[in-house]
Amino acid sequence: MGNRTLIDAKGAFCPGPLMELIAGLKLVEIGDEIEVLSTDEGSAMDIPAWVDKVKHETVGIDQEGEVWHIVVKKMK
Amino acid sequence: MAKKILIVGGGLAGTIVANGLCRQLGKELRANEVNITMLGNDERHMYQPGLLYVPFGRIREKELFRDQTSVLDRRVNFQIDPATKIDAQSKTVTTDSGKTYEADYLVIATGSRLRPDTVPGMVEGAHWLYDLPGARKMREALEAFDGGKIVINVNAPHKCPMAPLETTFMLHDFLAERGLGDKSEIMYTYPIGRLHSLEPVGHWTAGQFEKLGIKSETFFNAKSIDPEKKIIYSEEESEVDYDLLITIPPHNGAEVITDSDLGAGGWVPTDRESLLHEGTTDVFVCGDTTNLPISKAGSTAHFEADTIIDNLVSLVNEGCMARKYDGKVFCFIETGLKEGTYVWFNYTTPPNPGPPGQMLHWFKLAYNRLYWLSARGLL
Numbered sequence: 344m345g346n347r348t349l350i351d352a353k354g355a356f357c358p359g360p361l362m363e364l365i366a367g368l369k370l371v372e373i374g375d376e377i378e379v380l381s382t383d384e385g386s387a388m389d390i391p392a393w394v395d396k397v398k399h400e401t402v403g404i405d406q407e408g409e410v411w412h413i414v415v416k417k418m419k
Numbered sequence: 420m421a422k423k424i425l426i427v428g429g430g431l432a433g434t435i436v437a438n439g440l441c442r443q444l445g446k447e448l449r450a451n452e453v454n455i456t457m458l459g460n461d462e463r464h465m466y467q468p469g470l471l472y473v474p475f476g477r478i479r480e481k482e483l484f485r486d487q488t489s490v491l492d493r494r495v496n497f498q499i500d501p502a503t504k505i506d507a508q509s510k511t512v513t514t515d516s517g518k519t520y521e522a523d524y525l526v527i528a529t530g531s532r533l534r535p536d537t538v539p540g541m542v543e544g545a546h547w548l549y550d551l552p553g554a555r556k557m558r559e560a561l562e563a564f565d566g567g568k569i570v571i572n573v574n575a576p577h578k579c580p581m582a583p584l585e586t587t588f589m590l591h592d593f594l595a596e597r598g599l600g601d602k603s604e605i606m607y608t609y610p611i612g613r614l615h616s617l618e619p620v621g622h623w624t625a626g627q628f629e630k631l632g633i634k635s636e637t638f639f640n641a642k643s644i645d646p647e648k649k650i651i652y653s654e655e656e657s658e659v660d661y662d663l664l665i666t667i668p669p670h671n672g673a674e675v676i677t678d679s680d681l682g683a684g685g686w687v688p689t690d691r692e693s694l695l696h697e698g699t700t701d702v703f704v705c706g707d708t709t710n711l712p713i714s715k716a717g718s719t720a721h722f723e724a725d726t727i728i729d730n731l732v733s734l735v736n737e738g739c740m741a742r743k744y745d746g747k748v749f750c751f752i753e754t755g756l757k758e759g760t761y762v763w764f765n766y767t768t769p770p771n772p773g774p775p776g777q778m779l780h781w782f783k784l785a786y787n788r789l790y791w792l793s794a795r796g797l798l
Binding site for chain 2: 355358370
């Protein structure tokens with residue numbers, strides 16, 4: 344199983360959770376996971392939509408209060 | 420024994436910290452209770468936002484530079500001796516000349532750099548304005564351009580989040596001025612599902628693009644470029660052809676950060692409020708090189724530096740921190756060659772840009788000159 348990196352993007356307006364994820368995926372290996380924390384409701388849709396487009400894997404999406412936890416696995 | 424404050428990096432962040440510390444620790448500096456050293460890699464200080472104007476012939480290159488010694492307080496021991504290794508635990512920095520500097524307090528302000536080499540074909544096929552050689556090359560290309568399709572391709576991560584849009588709007592006006600508006604098409608690509616990371620800016624831009632006839636494609640991250648066929652391919656399996664390609668290349672932090680195992684990609688893990696390097700109590704990180712999920716911008720560096728100055732002074736004199744950074748960012752937006760607007764936000768206040776106007780454009784032009792007062796800690 345790969346490593347998991349945390350990106351705490353709570354309260355992040357710019358560049359925002361998805362951009363942080365895109366940047367973060369460039370720094371990890373195939374098989375690694377990134378967990379994004381976000382208080383932006385749109386991220387729960389934007390991130391899986393992009394992940395699907397580029398053929399990575401959305402491992403899970405959970406909401407705890409105002410915070411979304413979105414875990415993505417780098418597949419290529 | 421004098422407390423040693425060592426600042427690694429001579430860009431805006433490091434310079435504001437150094438100058439601010441001198442202003443607040445004058446008595447301690449005179450009494451030799453504190454000394455401040457800065458390690459830089461250039462005798463000149465560059466005003467990076469000025470690069471935006473170079474390809475359009477709107478600024479003279481000499482306006483971008485001042486001698487670092489003229490910007491820096493004379494009480495700072497400034498050494499042009501780039502750091503080659505930073506040990507954050509021992510607060511020891513080794514430099515290009517082989518010297519070793521030890522510190523009681525360390526400020527890492529090593530900035531960010533362009534990495535077009537990480538996208539196959541980008542160096543050969545694309546132009547950019549984010550450094551001076553690139554801006555000059557782009558100016559030559561625009562001079563020679565007599566119509567066709569220009570693609571502006573934005574990649575993540577990058578500094579100065581407004582510059583890609585500013586480039587696009589200024590390019591539109593530039594082409595119109597040269598009578599090439601009807602013979603040209605501008606297309607803008609962006610990594611996420613809207614035209615800018617800030618939602619209100621993205622919405623506003625969509626309206627502007629429609630008004631100006633600028634095409635766009637979102638969810639587009641460059642995978643490779645074929646400079647012969649003049650096609651850019653995306654990770655999303657899309658492709659766009661071009662006659663002239665302008666890119667905002669992906670960025671990394673400084674090489675010394677990765678060489679020192681301080682952070683993947685050169686981004687140093689940083690506490691978002693204290694601005695301390697995670698796991699330390701006396702190593703601060705300022706400017707582009709933090710890993711914070713925040714704009715990599717001059718204003719960010721400025722507001723972070725102000726917080727670090729207050730905290731360092733408080734640590735030196737009272738042994739405790741003074742305040743937290745609230746995530747504030749402020750950005751001008753040039754919406755063409757003659758109008759501008761601005762936006763600000765922090766960790767808890769969302770952005771809300773105002774309508775563009777001539778006055779704000781003039782204020783931005785004034786700031787291009789006032790920047791030097793900011794760097795000196797006077798503004």
